[in-house]
Amino acid sequence: MATATAGQTAPTDARAWIQRMNKALVEGNYEGVFEQRSGDRLDTYRILHRFKDGEMVERLVSTDGSGEEQKRKGSQWAQFLPDKRRVRVATRNRAFGYFHTLNGLDEVAARHYDISEAGRGRRLGREVQIIRLEPKDNLRFGYRFWIDVGSALPLRLQRVAHDGKVIKEVTFTFINAPLLSTDISDEQLKVAVDFKGYTLVDQDKFTPFYNSKLKRAFAPQPALMPAGYRVRRFGGQPQEGKTPEPRARFIVSDGVSWADVFLAPVIGEARPDGGRAVEPWATYELQRDGVQVMVVGELPLAAAKAIAEAVRPE
Amino acid sequence: MNEQEHSSQLSALFDGQLPPQQAQMVIRRALREPAMRASWERYALIGACLRAEPIAGPLSVADRVQASIAAERELNILPLPARTAQARAAGAGRFNMLGRGALGGAIAAGVAVVSIVVMRAIGPTADSGALIAQGSSEVAAAPLEVAAADGRDSAPGSYITPGTNSPAQPRLVVDATLGHFLVAHSEEAASALRSSYDLVAGGIELTEDQISALR
Numbered sequence: 264m265a266t267a268t269a270g271q272t273a274p275t276d277a278r279a280w281i282q283r284m285n286k287a288l289v290e291g292n293y294e295g296v297f298e299q300r301s302g303d304r305l306d307t308y309r310i311l312h313r314f315k316d317g318e319m320v321e322r323l324v325s326t327d328g329s330g331e332e333q334k335r336k337g338s339q340w341a342q343f344l345p346d347k348r349r350v351r352v353a354t355r356n357r358a359f360g361y362f363h364t365l366n367g368l369d370e371v372a373a374r375h376y377d378i379s380e381a382g383r384g385r386r387l388g389r390e391v392q393i394i395r396l397e398p399k400d401n402l403r404f405g406y407r408f409w410i411d412v413g414s415a416l417p418l419r420l421q422r423v424a425h426d427g428k429v430i431k432e433v434t435f436t437f438i439n440a441p442l443l444s445t446d447i448s449d450e451q452l453k454v455a456v457d458f459k460g461y462t463l464v465d466q467d468k469f470t471p472f473y474n475s476k477l478k479r480a481f482a483p484q485p486a487l488m489p490a491g492y493r494v495r496r497f498g499g500q501p502q503e504g505k506t507p508e509p510r511a512r513f514i515v516s517d518g519v520s521w522a523d524v525f526l527a528p529v530i531g532e533a534r535p536d537g538g539r540a541v542e543p544w545a546t547y548e549l550q551r552d553g554v555q556v557m558v559v560g561e562l563p564l565a566a567a568k569a570i571a572e573a574v575r576p577e
Numbered sequence: 578m579n580e581q582e583h584s585s586q587l588s589a590l591f592d593g594q595l596p597p598q599q600a601q602m603v604i605r606r607a608l609r610e611p612a613m614r615a616s617w618e619r620y621a622l623i624g625a626c627l628r629a630e631p632i633a634g635p636l637s638v639a640d641r642v643q644a645s646i647a648a649e650r651e652l653n654i655l656p657l658p659a660r661t662a663q664a665r666a667a668g669a670g671r672f673n674m675l676g677r678g679a680l681g682g683a684i685a686a687g688v689a690v691v692s693i694v695v696m697r698a699i700g701p702t703a704d705s706g707a708l709i710a711q712g713s714s715e716v717a718a719a720p721l722e723v724a725a726a727d728g729r730d731s732a733p734g735s736y737i738t739p740g741t742n743s744p745a746q747p748r749l750v751v752d753a754t755l756g757h758f759l760v761a762h763s764e765e766a767a768s769a770l771r772s773s774y775d776l777v778a779g780g781i782e783l784t785e786d787q788i789s790a791l792r
Contacts, residue, residue: 340764342764350783464780469761523761544759559759559762561763
């Protein structure tokens with residue numbers, strides 16, 4: 264059984280482990296099977312991840328008999344749904360794939376977490392380094408990682424609330440890594456679903472990065488954001504030669520916890536401000552001057568609300 | 578003694594690595610302390626499943642775990658070395674160390690009896706059975722621990738513990754507007770919403786070129 268001895272070392276060492284993990288998750292090559300407990304759901308997926316010639320290709324296969332698959336190729340994401348005979352596609356500009364990385368964990372972000380090395384253990388026959396990020400307040404979630412010393416991949420991870428409750432857990436039950444990019448062939452990365460005759464649904468139409476129908480440009484205002492949260496980057500680029508339209512999507516993060524902020528014109532009757540925690544996500548919606556502000560993220564509801572309220576006309 | 582040390586001792590007991598006196602102390606403590614009994618139950622289940630032993634009681638959790646193993650095999654995700662005859666024999670051998678080791682038959686019998694008694698006493702009720710089916714209880718975490726334990730004895734990358742899926746598990750239900758945002762936000766949300774969120778409007782038939790590009 265995996266055991267670990269408690270220990271404390273300099274946070275910089277723990278951050279170095281996180282950086283190694285970030286790199287391995289994106290630029291590594293691996294295949295594995297993992298179980299994911301999220302809220303009251305449990306799913307098992309097979310994943311194949313390849314980084315070759317600067318492009319990430321990732322295939323995710325559900326094992327619940329539905330035949331669902333997802334594939335990410337560069338910024339193009341697709342989900343194949345045999346039961347509905349549909350393929351959903353969307354643009355994902357972020358660098359990471361299914362497993363999100365903590366790229367923004369710098370010294371400033373680290374002020375909001377207690378980051379520590381918590382000893383070594385063993386999982387799947389491999390030595391793992393346990394890293395903990397405990398949130399210092401209830402505006403963010405913490406993480407615990409069991410990082411494979413050899414490949415730097417997290418063989419297990421937990422997302423935890425301020426009170427210690429585990430909100431999400433991912434556990435690899437099989438891992439083959441590190442691999443060379445040549446070890447994962449194009450053939451292995453092809454989806455097994457025969458989707459000829461399926462209907463294609465472009466999700467970007469519903470959640471564009473820029474939207475001319477927005478009468479005013481809104482943005483999260485730094486001075487109003489909850490402590491530690493910043494707009495990290497903008498999704499997508501305006502089309503060259505076109506008059507810039509108001510931005511309709513932002514990513515807000517404290518370096519660890521993060522959320523998407525969507526802006527859309529209000530259609531139909533006005534709705535009251537409000538949010539809900541749909542574990543492991545929190546959503547908060549409000550409407551201002553004909554603009555719907557929707558925050559969706561892996562963070563506490565209080566943070567989602569504070570971020571939504573920080574969105575004001577530019 | 579903290580929880581981690583208790584866990585470590587139980588693990589050692591089930592691996593047959595504790596001297597007799599210490600083993601008896603651990604067994605006595607397990608009978609006294611609910612948390613340790615819960616760990617005991619998990620380890621007993623793991624052992625029973627690896628040995629393919631039926632477990633007496635109103636609900637056979639082992640059967641459910643084994644059923645999930647069988648279901649996983651049918652999906653042909655990956656070969657399951659733990660289910661081969663050789664692997665099963667190896668697994669059984671490891672757990673049989675209790676019988677062959679210094680503790681001898683008496684302790685082994687004691688372990689078995691205590692396991693069954695403990696399981697009956699604190700075992701799952703019909704309600705908790707439902708929870709196990711949804712994979713949200715602590716007991717359902719047992720297969721994960723098998724992975725940790727057995728992975729130790731196998732070459733890195735060569736072992737798989739079958740995962741679990743509950744076909745009847747709850748799916749996220751949201752309105753279409755929120756569905757758009759959740760799907761745009763994450764792959765995980767897209768998967769969680771796959772049966773409750775559907776879009777027909779705006780869909781187009783795939784062309785050959787699109788099929789080729791997406792595959």
